[in-house]
Amino acid sequence: MLNKLKNKHNLIIIVVIFALLIIDQITKIIFFKQGLNIANEVVENQNNNYYIVLSIIIILVILRYISRNNNYIKLDTKLILSFAIAGGMGNLIDRIWNKEVINFIKIGHFMHLNLAYIYIIIAWVGMAVILTKNSMIFSKDRKAKKEKLNEFGRNNSKK
Secondary structure: HHHHHHHHHHHHHHHHHHHHHHHHHHHHHHHHHHHOOOOEEEEHHHHHHHHHHHHHHHHHHHHHHHHHOOOOHHHHHHHHHHHHHHHHHHHHHHHHHHHOOOEEEEEEOOEEOOOHHHHHHHHHHHHHHHHHHHHHHHHHHHHHHHHHHHHHHHHHOOO
């Protein structure tokens, strides 16, 4: 039963990753064909290769982490990390095929984005929320155990 649930979760993760990746690539194609690539700076080949290798390593590490049969990795964590995978893969495809990342969202003078970058930002914020929530639960449990231990000590000292 548990294994069936894990397979269902893995299928959900795969569908989410590919759906996000397809949406990212379609938007890039649309904006690129309209000539709306904001950052038309081709990265030097040496740096581009560095980012390609680094992206592949990070994607593989995250994939390995979320695909393990670990009871402590919840579906919400896997879903959030699937955003990071989709974002990384989207920009990786750009770096391999176009030698640059296609950006079509401009915020201010210096920030140029695409959906892949937004996916990665969502993953960072989501992980921060999950880690904060888990830390608060851990802290609350630890405090409750400490109070229980103090209560036990007080009851035993009265005897």
